Amino acid sequence: MNPVNYLYLAALLFTIGAAGVLIRRNAIVIFMCVELMLNACNLAFVTFARLHGNLDGQIIAFFTMVVAAAEVVIGLAIIVSIFRSRHSASVDDAGLLKL
């Protein structure tokens, strides 16, 4: 089948992820959605790599995973700390800073 479809899939995933970020309240879930977006990017990368017939994209994908992992570390740490102090992981509760 035509690999271009993978691109459509990637776009779809990316959009789903983005929508999730916009819709969901729970910080963790939002964060997961971001991860989803990143992975959508990965999919795009490998597909393009495939189309172009070079390895750059695939390598980039690995980098992305590492970065994602790093983000997880930082992100979870932050989210956990705020959860512990507020007993809620809802981003909508974190509304002290505004205007």
Add this chain to the structure above:
Amino acid sequence: MSFPLLTVTAAVPAAGAVVTAAVPAARRTAAKWLALAFALATLALAGVQLARFDPDSGKPFQLTESHAWIKDFGVRYDLGVDGIAVVLIALTALLIPFVMLAGWHDADPLEGPAPNRRWRPTQGFFALILMVEAMVVISFEATDVFLFYIFFEAMLIPMYFLIGGFGDRAGGRSEEEAAAQRSYAAVKFLLYNLAGGLIMMAAVIGLYAVTAHQLGTGTFSLQEIVQARADGRLHFATVTERALFLGFFFAFAVKAPLWPLHTWLPGAMGEATAPVAVLITAVVDKVGTFAMLRFCLQLFPEASKWATPVIIVLSLIGILYGALLAVGQRDIKRLIAYASISHFGFIILGIFAMTTQGQGGATLYMVNHGISTAALMLVAGFLISRRGSRLIGDYGGVQKVAPVLAGTFLVGGLATLSLPGLAPFVSEFLVLVGTFSRYPAVGIVATLGIVLAALYVLVLYQRTMTGPVRESVRGMPDLRVRELVVVGPLIALLIFLGVYPRPLTQIIDPAVGRTMSQVHKTDPKPDVPTAPTNDVEAAK
């Protein structure tokens, strides 16, 4: 290279500001004397400038200094004075010491513990005055548009602190009220002028863009641009020139101030202490009118001519409008402020009448208005400081208890209504004649201004000084020695310049002639050429 007289003239007060500000809190009086000394030194230097200035040398600018400064912006540190600048510098240097003397006690800290050991209002006051002087002087001297612009703008900051930081004693109002109104006035002053300045900045950038595009290297040097225009290397597209002109003129019109951009002035002059008010109207605002004459006309002659009708009308409105509002004021200082608006109308009218008499008169007017307003405003300040109120209604019959004060006040007033024999008459008449000879109708309408001037001055005098002695002014002390020292010389000067303005006109005349020639304008000729003989005998 020769002695950098111009730089020093500006540097001395600047240094004075620093030194004064550094005087420890306890040594208030010392600081005052120090500041005064610096101001006098500046005056001396201004005198030297006058002495070394040769009116009849063909050069457009004299005592010039020129150093590279920011070559990326094509900015040079170019100083130079023509007849107009040198006179205005002298005026500035002359007024500052009087301003200081008049405001000798204005900035003494109120009773009670100082909020902090570093709190030194007095030092600040005098330092700021010196700072303003330095900036005004250098903007008179700058022949580089950018250099001028920088100080034209920077000047606002010390002025702003002077207006907002030091006001009259509260008078009728509560301290908070007074402070609030004061800072409102200060902010208004600053924003108004800042807006003007920023718009001018756009124009300045535009000017650079044009010069850079046409001359290869962008330049701000007035002479260079004028020269380039003269020999055709530089040519503004009509639209561009007009846009740039408007950009410049707007800033100057705010500063001057020209109707309808005047609304900051009454507030600022009303809230500031009398000496600061004098600083505003007699010194700082002059930079605006001066800049019209030097930059608007010389950089954009065509656009200036294009805009003339509108500007003439606006200044005409300003003359009558200012006078009428002055009549309607209840607050002495605001009254004087509106009177000044009317006078600035005359000045701008004279500048854009594009006749030798008009522009010469306008320049002379700047000087005379500076002195006369100073006299009137400072005496008013003395009066206000005695009673703590700015309302005309709170006075009456002062001449009975303080005849000298009343007398000086009257003289100041008469100068303001430009009574013949006093300096302002000469300039006002020159402006009128200059305008009349090109725009008779305008000249006639403007003449109404002198009637209205009489009205507001005499009404002010009658309400405050004459009539039965009010309880509130009973026992009011007459002028003290310090105050006499301030007013006396000013009045003497008013009379002298009224009788013998020649020394000034001699210096101004060639400069004005040059400006005229750069605008390619010549005076209208009389219909009936009278025999030359009388001209000759008049000339001698």
Add this chain to the structure above:
Amino acid sequence: MENLIGLLVAAPLLGAGLLLCGGPRLDRAGHWIGTLLAAVSFALGAVLFADLLGRGREDRTLTSHLFSWVPVGGFRADVGFQLDQLSMTFVLLITGVGTLIHLYSVGYMEHDERRRRFFGYLNLFLAAMLLLVLADNYLLLYVGWEGVGLASYLLIGFWQHKPSAATAAKKAFLVNRVGDMGLSIAIMLMFTTFGTFAFGPVLAHATDAGEGRLTAIGLMLLLAACGKSAQVPLQSWLGDAMEGPTPVSALIHAATMVTAGVYLITRSGAIFNAAPDAQTAVVTVGAVTLLFGAIVGCAKDDIKKALAGSTMSQIGYMILAAGLGPVGYVFAIMHLVTHGFFKAGLFLGAGSVMHGMNDEVDMRRYGGLRTYMPVTFVTFGLGYLAIIGFPGLSGFFSKDKIIEAAFAKGGTEGWILGGAALLGAAITAYYMTRVMVLTFFGEKRWQPDAEGNAPHPHESPRTMTIPMVVLAFGSVFAGGLFSINDTFLKWLEPVTGHAEGNSPVSALTVTIGTMVVLVLGVALAWAQYGRRPVPVTAPRGNLLTRAARRDLLQDDFNHVVLVRGGEHLTRSLVYADHTLVDGVVNGTAASVGGLSGRMRRLQNGYARSYAVSMFGGAAVLIAATLLMRAV
């Protein structure tokens, strides 16, 4: 010799400087210094007069150029003097009468603690007035012109603690300013027309200019004259000016300053001669004013105001004469001089009366004073006879000539003017008789003043009587002296020029006519006030009387139209300035603030809404980029 001219002006100026800046240490000697310096300039005037007489008729013009005053471009104003017969006449009148009145004031102002300053002002006035008549160009004349205005302002308002006085002073100055406007516009016109405003060239080349231009100049000069000489429509200030001390009224508002207008017109004769329309305007103003003043004079009970009305009317005569051109110039000046004598005398007399009556001014409270103050009575009486034109006295000669000249104008115009002049003469006789009778005849109608102390009429001190006597001599003989084989005419002619008018009625007829109306006027007045007792409080009187008492409603007009209107205008402008002009500015600021407040709410603190904005932003960014490519 020329240098003396400068001194002429300098002397009183010096006096003014000394007395005004001298401070209290001069309080004791001040008045004498002032008088002395006035006398000095009179002496100088006399010397110069002698010198002029010594010269041939044609070269009786001295000029002295002091320095170039305002040289800017083609604009050259100089400080220079020109003394010819015309200015000489004025110099003598001013310094002479001036000195006398200084002397008079020494007594009159004895009890005023600010006497020094009073004399300072008087000297200032002398200086300014001399400058006015000696200037050799219009701009310098203008300086003197406003200078006398200032002096009169200071002197009218001399008793500043009286609000009425302060107001009157202000009014005088303002009305004069309107006139001055005319003068300055005239000067501008001259400058644009001739490129100069020095008497010499302007008058020499007057005929070269277009008539329209000349008419304009003439009208502007007339406006100036109206202001200074209290002619309709700018006469309203003179009556109030009587708030000033009486010597002031005598010197400034009778003898000298108010006649400056006549001087101006006569001096500018060359211009008016070439602008008939302007002349018509002048004679009209003159005629109207002479009747107006006379009528007002009839209705006033305040002796000084009555005299003020008379002054107006007499100057009306002069203006009328001056407007007639070469026919009248000489007589205008002649009447001016004689009037200077008798009117000053009358005022001084009035002052002396007031002096004796605790400053009571209401003639209805005088009566029968002739026995109490004989000298005043006699001198006042002579002045009276002079002004009504009693044969042989000064007024007779000068006024008669003017009436002749008026008729000589010819045509209906001539008849109208002549008639007006005659009528004026009649009314003059009437109201002056009225004054005379009310004051010196009839029974005593004195009343204790506000403090309740009844007046003790008494003759005034020497310092006051002597000047009155001298002036009385003047008012008796001046006219005669001038008319004996036309001395005065010959004296002035070189300057003003002279033309014999061809009158439709013979001189004799005119004289008889004047006599008749004179008798009528006197008789009527006597019938009204001499025969039956005079009510102490003025009767309501008919409409005309009431109007006349209020200066023929001129003030009311001014009040309603100018003052009220002005107040409304300024008030609304103040409002507009605050709401409109400033409102725009503040409005902008406010709207920015409002906008800011609204936009600020977008920052609602919810991370997700931020994300939305980012997402949206990204969408827009992409869309825009694609769009850019599309277009």
Add this chain to the structure above:
Amino acid sequence: MSHAAFVHSLWTMSADPPKKIPAPHIEYAQLSPTLIVLGAAVLGILVEAFLPRRLRHPVQLLLSAVGLVAGFAAVIALAAGGYGTGKAHIAAMGAVAVDGPALFLQGTILLVSLIAVFTFAERRLDPAAHGKRVDSFAAQGSAVPGGAAEQAAVKAGFTTTEVFPVALFAVAGMLVFPAANDLLTLFIALEVFSLPLYVLCGLARRQRLLSQESAVKYFLLGAFSSAFLLFGVALLYGYAGTVTYAGIADVVNGTVRTVDPALASTTGNDALLLIGGALVLMGLLFKVGAVPFHMWTPDVYQGAPTPVTGFMAAATKVAAFGALLRLLYVVLPGLRWDWRPVMWGVAIVTMLVGAIVAVTQTDVKRLLAYSSIAHAGFILAGVIAVSPDGVSSVLFYLAAYSFVTLGAFAVVTLVRDAGGEATHLSKWAGLGRRSPLVAAVFAVFLLAFAGIPLTSGFTGKFAVFKAAAQGGATPLVIVGVLSSAIAAFFYIRVIVLMFFSEPKADGPTVAVPSALTSTAIAVGVAVTLVLGVAPQYFLDLAGQAGVFVR
């Protein structure tokens, strides 16, 4: 050949035994600034691991200071070695550019970070807790605010000395960011400096809830935006088949047409290019805080520990704008006619929104945040003028602006009351009476922000607008001028508050800082005035540095 066959060929190709990948050739010397800083950071971690607490603070301070100074020295050395101009080239197999802009910005970043580190290390402002001097960072980031653990930590006088190495990592990332010469490096660098910043934001000692909240917001939004950026990278890769700037640029300019027609659906497909470019652009605009990607700025600036805010505000902007410049000037110049209008819009909106919203702010830090947005707009105006002048003006502006910002935030740390820093404007009333010096200094910074002549702010603004005007973006200049006028209003407001309104009774106290913060502020003032009065030398520097290597 048929489509299927083509696909098959791909399969088989990848099935071949992998070729030997040649070891990349790395010019370590030319990367030394980054490497030094990274090294220092790593050492810092070790220090945390092995040194006793009481020693950590001084050692960390010393270490990072030395590291940064050394890094700066290295930059100078490279510049002196002509890498800024003549020998400028692409290092590390095309991953990193060593050229004028890169070096200039790296130098700026290093200096700024050095100053920032000083403010990090300031320990005299907060009252000593239990006899131990503490800085503005949480005793223990992990502890629950107000919880027992935290109290214990405070009692023990713990301080989070990890901030130093963490900050150093961020710096390292920032150093690479403007030098990154392919999209991958760009992305990695972005993450490398972002992640530490997220952490730093959450470490405030006082008002920890705010601090953590800011961290969360920053993190989530940051991650979100970097996801966009990454997707953009993907698309660009898809478009050009490479992620190196030069490669992409070539395809954009059409010099290379690598494709066999079957790939036409992707390669050289402008849709990919435009969308991808837009997304990458967005990622960068988020970092510079341009509208509409600015909304994190106020919250984060307010919540983060003030020293960190200063650091972020200054250094991040420099790095991000550097990257933006390179992207627009090296990768997308061929696309100028597509992105310029868009950027115009962004710039205009940014200037106006920043200025207008700031008018009604009541918190100093938020105020400065909005002002930073407005300034981002001004800088964008310079970026858009596609000319060497534009580049150098932006470089100069960044240098000038970053020092002012640092100084301003450093002053903010001084004004304190019981609850820590008193950032609400009402508390600043009458500061000029209480401590004229501090107020005066702050006034100087504000005036510089407002662009009053004789301050660096004016010179920078002038340079940028001048470049824009010459680049034919007159409308931008007009809008810029107008928004500066609006901006002036709120700067002035603060000055009024400080000098002309009566001090409150319960007003804040002004802490007397140690040499560290004093230095920071002093440097800020000095740079502000020098760049205002005698900017020529630095303009020259920026001018020489104004050329990108391709």
